[in-house]
Amino acid sequence: MKPVVLTDTNLVGSALKWNCHYLQETLGNNLCTVYLSKTHKFKYFDVNQTKKCDNDFSPPTEKVLMKFQEFAKHLKSWEEGDRRLYMQQLLNEKILNSSQLVNDILTFNWSWIRRQQKQNNWGPLTANLLMISTQGNVTPAHFDNQQNVFAQIYGYKRFILFPPEDYDKLYPHPVWHPHDRQSQVDFENPDYTKFPKFREIKGHEAVLGPGDVLYLPLYWWHHVESLCQTQYTTSLTFWYKAGPTHGSSVTTMYPLEGYQKMAIMRNVEKMLVETLKDVNEVGPLLRAILEGRYT
Ligand SMILES: CCC[C@@H](CC(=O)O)C(=O)C(=O)O
Numbered sequence: 001m002k003p004v005v006l007t008d009t010n011l012v013g014s015a016l017k018w019n020c021h022y023l024q025e026t027l028g029n030n031l032c033t034v035y036l037s038k039t040h041k042f043k044y045f046d047v048n049q050t051k052k053c054d055n056d057f058s059p060p061t062e063k064v065l066m067k068f069q070e071f072a073k074h075l076k077s078w079e080e081g082d083r084r085l086y087m088q089q090l091l092n093e094k095i096l097n098s099s100q101l102v103n104d105i106l107t108f109n110w111s112w113i114r115r116q117q118k119q120n121n122w123g124p125l126t127a128n129l130l131m132i133s134t135q136g137n138v139t140p141a142h143f144d145n146q147q148n149v150f151a152q153i154y155g156y157k158r159f160i161l162f163p164p165e166d167y168d169k170l171y172p173h174p175v176w177h178p179h180d181r182q183s184q185v186d187f188e189n190p191d192y193t194k195f196p197k198f199r200e201i202k203g204h205e206a207v208l209g210p211g212d213v214l215y216l217p218l219y220w221w222h223h224v225e226s227l228c229q230t231q232y233t234t235s236l237t238f239w240y241k242a243g244p245t246h247g248s249s250v251t252t253m254y255p256l257e258g259y260q261k262m263a264i265m266r267n268v269e270k271m272l273v274e275t276l277k278d279v280n281e282v283g284p285l286l287r288a289i290l291e292g293r294y295t
C-alpha cells in the first residue's frame with residue numbers, strides 16, 4: 001500500500017463551494033469542535049492517557065466548542081500573532097441540520113469511493129472529519145490506524161509522507177503516552193542526540209489543492225501544514241477501518257510489511273504495559289531482553 005494523489009475523482013465536487021459564507025449559512029449557530037494553540041503546531045493528544053504521565057504532561061492545545069459564526073469571525077480577522085484556531089468537526093447529526101449541506105454530501109462521488117473501499121477490502125467508513133485551519137497551522141508527524149482518503153476543498157496543504165518502516169527514525173512516543181502515534185521529533189528543531197536516526201529520514205512531499213484527493217494508507221507517517229496562499233484551508237477526511245485482511249485467517253505473506261511490524265511492536269508494548277502495570281518497568285525489561293543478547 002502506497003500513498004497516491006488523485007486529481008480527477010470529483011469526490012467532493014459538491015463541496016468546492018463550501019467557503020466561509022456558505023458554511024455560515026448552512027452551519028450557522030451549530031456548536032463545532034475547535035482546537036486552540038499558542039503555537040502553530042496542533043499535536044494531537046489522547047486526554048484519556050494523560051493520567052499515566054504522573055501529571056508532567058502539559059496539553060499543547062485547548063479543545064473548545066464554538067458556534068460556527070464565531071469561528072468564522074475569528075477566521076476572517078485572524079492575523080499573525082493571534083492565537084491559532086483549527087476547527088475539526090465530525091460531519092454528524094449534530095451539525096447536519098441544513099438540507100443544503102446534506103444534499104452536498106449526498107452528491108459526493110460515493111460510487112467512486114465505495115468502489116475503492118470494495119476493491120481494497122477496507123472496512124466500514126468510520127468518520128468524515130471537516131477541518132478548517134488558519135493559515136500556517138501544522139499537524140506534526142504522526143500515523144493513524146485507519147485508511148484515509150483525504151479530500152482538499154479550499155486552500156493548499158503540504159504533506160510530508162514517510163513509510164511505516166521509518167518507525168525507527170521517527171521515534172514515536174510510547175503507546176501509553178497521551179501523544180501515542182505521534183513522533184517525538186520536533187521537525188523544526190530536531191534533537192539529533194536523542195534521535196540520531198532522524199538524520200537519515202527522507203520524506204515524500206505532496207501539495208494538495210482544491211479538488212485533489214490523497215489516499216493515505218494506514219500507518220503511513222504524515223506531517224501536514226496549511227500553506228499561506230489563502231487565509232484558511234478546508235479539508236475533509238474519509239476514514240475507513242483497516243479491513244479484515246489485516247491479522248485474520250488470510251495466509252500471512254513473508255517477509256512481513258512495515259505496517260505489520262509496526263502493529264507487532266505496538267502489541268508487544270501494549271502487552272508489557274498490561275502485564276507489568278507500571279509503565280516505568282517496560283523500558284528496563286525490554287533492555288534486559290536486548291542488551292548483550294540481541295545488540
Ligand atoms: C485531525 C486530522 C488532521 C489531518 C492533518 C491535517 O489536515 O492537518 C490528519 O492527520 C489526517 O487527516 O489523518
Ligand SMILES: [Zn+2]
Pocket residue numbers: 142143144222
Ligand atoms: Zn493523521
